[in-house]
Amino acid sequence: MWRLVAPSACHSGTVSRWDPQRLAAEIERVGARGLPYGELHTELATRIRHVMPVDAFCWHGLDPDTHLLTTANPLELMTGGFLTRETEAMAAGAVVTSEYLRDDVNTFAELVGRRSPVAILSETTRGHPERSARYVEYLAPISTPFEMRAAMVTRGRAWGCVVMHRTEATGDFTPDEARTIARLSRPIAEALRASYRVDAARRPGEVRAPGLLILDATDDVELTTPPAATLLEPLIHDDPARREIPAPILTLAANVRRRGREGGTAPPLHVPTSSGWLTLHGCLPDGATDGRVAIVVQRAGEEYALPLRLEVFGLTPREREIATLVARGLDTAAIAERLVISPWTVQDHLKAVFTKTSTRSRRELLAQVFFCDQLPGIVAHDPLNAGGHLQPSDAPEAHP
Numbered sequence: 001m002w003r004l005v006a007p008s009a010c011h012s013g014t015v016s017r018w019d020p021q022r023l024a025a026e027i028e029r030v031g032a033r034g035l036p037y038g039e040l041h042t043e044l045a046t047r048i049r050h051v052m053p054v055d056a057f058c059w060h061g062l063d064p065d066t067h068l069l070t071t072a073n074p075l076e077l078m079t080g081g082f083l084t085r086e087t088e089a090m091a092a093g094a095v096v097t098s099e100y101l102r103d104d105v106n107t108f109a110e111l112v113g114r115r116s117p118v119a120i121l122s123e124t125t126r127g128h129p130e131r132s133a134r135y136v137e138y139l140a141p142i143s144t145p146f147e148m149r150a151a152m153v154t155r156g157r158a159w160g161c162v163v164m165h166r167t168e169a170t171g172d173f174t175p176d177e178a179r180t181i182a183r184l185s186r187p188i189a190e191a192l193r194a195s196y197r198v199d200a201a202r203r204p205g206e207v208r209a210p211g212l213l214i215l216d217a218t219d220d221v222e223l224t225t226p227p228a229a230t231l232l233e234p235l236i237h238d239d240p241a242r243r244e245i246p247a248p249i250l251t252l253a254a255n256v257r258r259r260g261r262e263g264g265t266a267p268p269l270h271v272p273t274s275s276g277w278l279t280l281h282g283c284l285p286d287g288a289t290d291g292r293v294a295i296v297v298q299r300a301g302e303e304y305a306l307p308l309r310l311e312v313f314g315l316t317p318r319e320r321e322i323a324t325l326v327a328r329g330l331d332t333a334a335i336a337e338r339l340v341i342s343p344w345t346v347q348d349h350l351k352a353v354f355t356k357t358s359t360r361s362r363r364e365l366l367a368q369v370f371f372c373d374q375l376p377g378i379v380a381h382d383p384l385n386a387g388g389h390l391q392p393s394d395a396p397e398a399h400p
Helices: 020-031 037-048 075-079 085-101 108-112 133-139 175-199 226-238 247-261 317-327 332-339 343-357 362-372 375-379
Strands: 056-062 069-073 118-120 146-154 157-166 211-215 221-224 269-273 276-283 293-299
Touching: 020 037, 020 175, 037 056, 037 069, 037 175, 056 075, 056 108, 069 085, 069 247, 069 269, 075 085, 085 133, 085 247, 108 146, 108 157, 118 175, 146 175, 157 175, 211 226, 211 247, 226 247, 226 269, 226 276, 226 293, 247 269, 247 276, 247 293, 317 332, 317 343, 317 362, 332 343, 343 362
Parallel strands: none
Antiparallel strands: 056 069, 056 157, 118 146, 146 157, 211 221, 211 293, 269 276, 276 293
């Protein structure tokens, strides 16, 4: 599914030049086809090369709620000889570190919030790309010193991003090219959204129970349960490098460790696969400080539905609704708009939710209710009830 054109075709002299308006129309047309996202990347790259040379594209999926990376497609870097199977892990580590573990320029989460979600590395660093650790550790060593990044955003939600690479021979990106890609952000985002929805429409029901995966400090698998292995198989199959540990798992683990050092918790990560969406929850088991990370893997339903257990806390239907929207990353204003109530009413309900769940903040609520409260049941292989919630084996079933 991850088929891309070879970089050698990137800027042949025989390729006709398109104007940006035609390019945007072409992207809207191909986006309406609902292609699998790997094939869509191929079509997008081919069309963008009609307006500018690019030596290699590297596409990523973004969780629209958390802006965490969910997929990675580095095949053009590999087929172009910039990366090998051995150095691909180095590159992935550099990207994850740049995004989540230290300050760096032009992170994807930062681009999502900009008016123009496109940035050229040399422009941001004012001609000193060595100020970026990503440049020093990754871009320069693989001989692609020129980088342009873009987030694909529509209606305030990001559905993916891309890194465009150039060599010294090709030269740096220009502000005009950045403006062209900025015009494509919305149509590409909508194409990616359509791709994910069509590609994840199949919802096989063989595996219903969550799975548990524990990584050690070096991201080697320390423990995995059979449901986790089954649920992650499509994610591994969709990975062009067929890595034992897919990129979203490494992304979440890095974020969990960073949030843990800051005294917080990481939000869940929603990942599209060819067999449907997965939701990944991560935490430091028992507050561990040795770098171990526990990750719960489960199927996500439509709209990133999370299997919540809010009813056991005695929350009212409205309180459960608000807590669910909190789990999806909505702020007070967005919740008020969604439910057609005032922000003050939302805050009153949230106070009641915090009281009933013995939490004091949104982060605590996410950790206590949406993950850590479920971890003992997951380890014990407790079944799910009819509502998709973990039901302790010795407790009567609760009905929503």
